[in-house]
Amino acid sequence: MLTGLKRPGALFFVLLASLLVTSAAFLAFLKIDQARMHAAFASGAVEAAANGASYAERFFDHIVEYAAVSPRLEFSRISPVAWLAVADLLPLASLICERIGNETTVLHPEHDERPRSDCEKDERLPVSLDTPASGDVRQIDLLVSRNTDVGAHGQAIAAAPSGSHESGQIMSLAIEVPLTATHAIIYELDRTVLLDSFRPRRERAAGFTSDLCLFLIVVETSLQVACDERSFASSDTAQPLSQDADEHVQFKTNGTVWDIVSRPHAANPRVGVTETPFIVMAGTALLCGLICWSVYRSLVRNRRLDLQNRQLALLLARLEQQNQDLDQFATMAAHDLQAPLRFMVNQAHLLEMDIEELDRPDLQAIVEHIIAQGGRMHELMLDLLAFCRAGQDEMDVVPINPQELINNEIVKLKTNKDYRHSEVSVGDLPTSVLADRRKFALIISNLLDNAMKFSLQNEIPRVGIEASRPADTELWQFVVSDNGCGIESAHRERVFRPFNRLDTTHEGTGVGLAIVRKLVERHHGKIWITSAGSGGGTSVSFTLPNNPAAELHP
Amino acid sequence: MTDSMSLDIPIDLSDSDRPIVMVDDEELDYVSAYRFYKRSALANPFVRFEDGIAFLEFLESVKRGENALPVLVLMDINMPRMNGFEAVKNMRKDDYFSDVPVVAMLTSSTDTKDKQRAYETGVSGYLVKPFNPREYATFFESLAA
Numbered sequence: 001m002l003t004g005l006k007r008p009g010a011l012f013f014v015l016l017a018s019l020l021v022t023s024a025a026f027l028a029f030l031k032i033d034q035a036r037m038h039a040a041f042a043s044g045a046v047e048a049a050a051n052g053a054s055y056a057e058r059f060f061d062h063i064v065e066y067a068a069v070s071p072r073l074e075f076s077r078i079s080p081v082a083w084l085a086v087a088d089l090l091p092l093a094s095l096i097c098e099r100i101g102n103e104t105t106v107l108h109p110e111h112d113e114r115p116r117s118d119c120e121k122d123e124r125l126p127v128s129l130d131t132p133a134s135g136d137v138r139q140i141d142l143l144v145s146r147n148t149d150v151g152a153h154g155q156a157i158a159a160a161p162s163g164s165h166e167s168g169q170i171m172s173l174a175i176e177v178p179l180t181a182t183h184a185i186i187y188e189l190d191r192t193v194l195l196d197s198f199r200p201r202r203e204r205a206a207g208f209t210s211d212l213c214l215f216l217i218v219v220e221t222s223l224q225v226a227c228d229e230r231s232f233a234s235s236d237t238a239q240p241l242s243q244d245a246d247e248h249v250q251f252k253t254n255g256t257v258w259d260i261v262s263r264p265h266a267a268n269p270r271v272g273v274t275e276t277p278f279i280v281m282a283g284t285a286l287l288c289g290l291i292c293w294s295v296y297r298s299l300v301r302n303r304r305l306d307l308q309n310r311q312l313a314l315l316l317a318r319l320e321q322q323n324q325d326l327d328q329f330a331t332m333a334a335h336d337l338q339a340p341l342r343f344m345v346n347q348a349h350l351l352e353m354d355i356e357e358l359d360r361p362d363l364q365a366i367v368e369h370i371i372a373q374g375g376r377m378h379e380l381m382l383d384l385l386a387f388c389r390a391g392q393d394e395m396d397v398v399p400i401n402p403q404e405l406i407n408n409e410i411v412k413l414k415t416n417k418d419y420r421h422s423e424v425s426v427g428d429l430p431t432s433v434l435a436d437r438r439k440f441a442l443i444i445s446n447l448l449d450n451a452m453k454f455s456l457q458n459e460i461p462r463v464g465i466e467a468s469r470p471a472d473t474e475l476w477q478f479v480v481s482d483n484g485c486g487i488e489s490a491h492r493e494r495v496f497r498p499f500n501r502l503d504t505t506h507e508g509t510g511v512g513l514a515i516v517r518k519l520v521e522r523h524h525g526k527i528w529i530t531s532a533g534s535g536g537g538t539s540v541s542f543t544l545p546n547n548p549a550a551e552l553h554p
Numbered sequence: 555m556t557d558s559m560s561l562d563i564p565i566d567l568s569d570s571d572r573p574i575v576m577v578d579d580e581e582l583d584y585v586s587a588y589r590f591y592k593r594s595a596l597a598n599p600f601v602r603f604e605d606g607i608a609f610l611e612f613l614e615s616v617k618r619g620e621n622a623l624p625v626l627v628l629m630d631i632n633m634p635r636m637n638g639f640e641a642v643k644n645m646r647k648d649d650y651f652s653d654v655p656v657v658a659m660l661t662s663s664t665d666t667k668d669k670q671r672a673y674e675t676g677v678s679g680y681l682v683k684p685f686n687p688r689e690y691a692t693f694f695e696s697l698a699a
Contacts, residue, residue: 342684346582
């Protein structure tokens with residue numbers, strides 16, 4: 001049961017931990033910039049799907065800024081993803097234009113409804129911008145060249161100011177990309193699933209929203225971006241940087257800061273993403289795994305302890321229930337068996353009366369045996385009932401006066417002619433303890449009866465009862481002692497078991513001390529026997545809770 | 555066996571024409587009790603009914619004048635059809651029988667609940683069915699005294 005419950009949870013945590021470790025390791029093995037890009041794409045896509053337009057707008061702010069400060073863009077390497085983005089640039093371009101000119105309107109966006117199957121030729125998508133506020137007119141020409149000779153990654157084409165239009169500037173963005181069947185398919189897919197959340201690998205890219213695709217262009221092409229004297233730093237675009245200085249452009253997306261560094265002075269101008277050392281990544285992965293593992297361990301341990309606790313509680317409840325059932329069964333059995341036994345003994349008595357007249361002592365002896373054993377069985381049943389009921393009865397714990405109750409019991413026992421000559425000495429006793437009145441009387445009468453019975457063998461039977469309370473405790477310790485035969489230490493535990501008699505010469509079924517123990521334990525007390533051994537007498541001690549109120553109001 | 559029987563009020567059995575009624579489904583209990591009743595000094599008729607219903611029918615006939623009013627009812631508790639408590643309760647409903655003394659016949663001395671319930675229904679005493687039937691003799695002698 002335990003392992004069965006434990007396993008699914010453990011499996012889950014092991015899987016989770018290993019997944020985290022392996023994915024972390026995988027990330028570490030990948031180029032860091034790629035890893036970060038993918039991570040950002042994933043999170044970006046999720047965020048884009050969630051936030052929609054507001055996310056796109058934040059990106060455009062960066063892109064537009066970038067476009068505004070950079071009159072010349074060079075794309076030397078364009079991935080299929082970027083191509084897809086370019087193919088989608090038309091609506092973006094208008095949006096960009098909207099951004100550049102405060103209140104610009106997009107003029108004549110041509111070819112936007114062009115059938116896609118007819119895209120073999122170069123395309124030029126002119127977008128004119130009119131900014132009435134500043135009188136600025138800008139035109140961005142998006143040139144998409146469908147040249148099949150450009151190789152796997154396309155070719156850079158200069159994007160340069162292509163002329164002027166009155167006071168404005170015309171900017172051309174010429175992009176040459178290979179067109180393959182796959183791309184076309186992806187493109188077609190792209191048209192329909194444009195706004196879906198990300199998918200694995202290629203489809204994921206295809207599934208990006210347009211704004212993310214644009215972001216891709218910037219990030220991917222930034223590896224080869226060469227820029228003029230302006231810095232990309234969005235915070236301070238007006239500040240010219242020295243020719244030798246590295247240039248940064250920062251994007252902040254979903255908590256990830258993209259720091260793209262441009263080194264224009266280098267022999268091979270290259271913009272790279274700052275790399276985190278492999279060892280750090282691996283260490284992080286390992287740490288992550290360890291944390292996962294320790295969390296898993298502690299969770300499992302807690303779960304196991306929790307489970308064990310619950311199982312123990314269940315077991316306890318079941319045991320209590322079983323005890324109760326057993327007590328009820330014993331009660332019922334003892335009770336219901338009495339009637340048939342009574343008939344048997346009854347009939348035996350009648351038979352005995354008849355046999356008396358026959359003068360047959362042999363038959364008489366047999367019937368007497370039957371009657372005696374029947375009587376003994378009856379006695380056992382009554383004691384069994386008493387024993388069971390000692391555990392079943394309701395507890396009614398109240399402040400009681402032990403002195404009074406003990407004296408009552410002594411008076412009752414003294415009416416037994418066997419005990420007439422017993423000396424009973426009553427020592428110090430508390431005036432108040434917390435106990436069930438009837439059960440306390442039963443405890444006392446049982447213990448005193450035992451003490452008197454077993455001290456009879458002494459010439460002068462002496463029985464004593466007293467109580468004391470150690471200064472720092474809330475328990476009264478009662479001691480009932482006799483000067484009888486005593487009990488060997490080996491048997492001192494046995495006498496508390498029901499129907500366990502050490503001395504069969506005396507009357508009784510041996511259930512008295514078992515009942516007493518049950519009653520004492522129901523008062524949360526303890527009971528034990530001290531004896532000097534054979535002939536040294538016996539002392540039975542038990543504890544009961546003090547009544548604190550009694551001391552305040554004596 | 556000091557708690558095997560108890561009689562709260564003295565029972566007047568002097569009118570020896572009126573019967574002592576025992577209501578008990580157990581034949582053997584009746585046989586034992588009757589055996590010692592016969593030996594006792596009591597001369598009243600000794601009648602037995604098997605359960606509460608039969609007893610109530612008898613009471614009807616008493617009311618019609620067909621039978622004499624019992625001087626004492628010995629009532630067993632556990633019986634089929636109608637138990638002793640119900641029978642006594644029904645009998646006490648009728649003022650005609652309100653003064654008839656009833657002694658509850660308990661199966662076990664440990665049946666403190668039965669004892670208590672019997673008194674609540676209005677019995678005058680109880681007798682725990684003895685293991686030794688000679689105790690019936692003691693019981694009847696105490697009645698005759």
